[in-house]
Amino acid sequence: MAGHSKWANIKHKKAATDAKRGKIWTRLIKEITVAARMGGGDIAANPRLRLAVDKAADANMPKDNVQRAITRGSGGVDGANYEEVRYEGYGIGGAAIIVECMTDNRVRTVAEVRHAFSKFGGNMGNEGSVAFMFQHCGQFLFAPGTSEDTLMEAALEAGAEDVVTDDEGGFEVLCAVHDFANVKDALEKAGFKAEVAEIIMKPATETVFSGEEGMKMQKLLDALENLDDVQEVFSNALIED
Numbered sequence: 001m002a003g004h005s006k007w008a009n010i011k012h013k014k015a016a017t018d019a020k021r022g023k024i025w026t027r028l029i030k031e032i033t034v035a036a037r038m039g040g041g042d043i044a045a046n047p048r049l050r051l052a053v054d055k056a057a058d059a060n061m062p063k064d065n066v067q068r069a070i071t072r073g074s075g076g077v078d079g080a081n082y083e084e085v086r087y088e089g090y091g092i093g094g095a096a097i098i099v100e101c102m103t104d105n106r107v108r109t110v111a112e113v114r115h116a117f118s119k120f121g122g123n124m125g126n127e128g129s130v131a132f133m134f135q136h137c138g139q140f141l142f143a144p145g146t147s148e149d150t151l152m153e154a155a156l157e158a159g160a161e162d163v164v165t166d167d168e169g170g171f172e173v174l175c176a177v178h179d180f181a182n183v184k185d186a187l188e189k190a191g192f193k194a195e196v197a198e199i200i201m202k203p204a205t206e207t208v209f210s211g212e213e214g215m216k217m218q219k220l221l222d223a224l225e226n227l228d229d230v231q232e233v234f235s236n237a238l239i240e241d
Contacts, residue, residue, distance in 0.1 A: 032066060087113050
């Protein structure tokens, strides 16, 4: 199945993420802590925790930091009591945006998110206003040049739901959230290491932005992503270079 090219956007986002590594560590510590609190500190028995620990390894986070977060979440150490909250809204031209946060102060977080939306040309919506436009799923991204037939065979055999090719020759493997760990293991055993492997909110359709509108939309997304309590920002906006 072919799709609109998004490889350049993925690389841009990854580069921006790498440039903010200190902030990424803070977000990962929150995620590890909450995952351990919700599902226990055993990585083998807690898929969400395993994913967070894998991301921490990819981000070169020291193992001591990871273990402290697991211990804190499992009840071994007192710390901030984070909770997950999700906000939905609209960007430039009505583009859909989902903002996932972890916070120990909802009042502060919602005020900061609302301010970012209004300052950069968007507006917050009610719960459920845009979530129906997204699919919660596992995503694996492979660079152009990957063997399509071999990847497709390995992915489908592992339980993936779809393999999507883009106009630049990159590949996107999609799976159900509960199959993420198994698909990841199977692909790696078959010799496929994804450039990006994560659980996302994938938009059913995308709105393409370019020029001045694209820059405005990017500023809004950047403002939201830079908030301390924000973990992830998902949008159906596809911003072209």
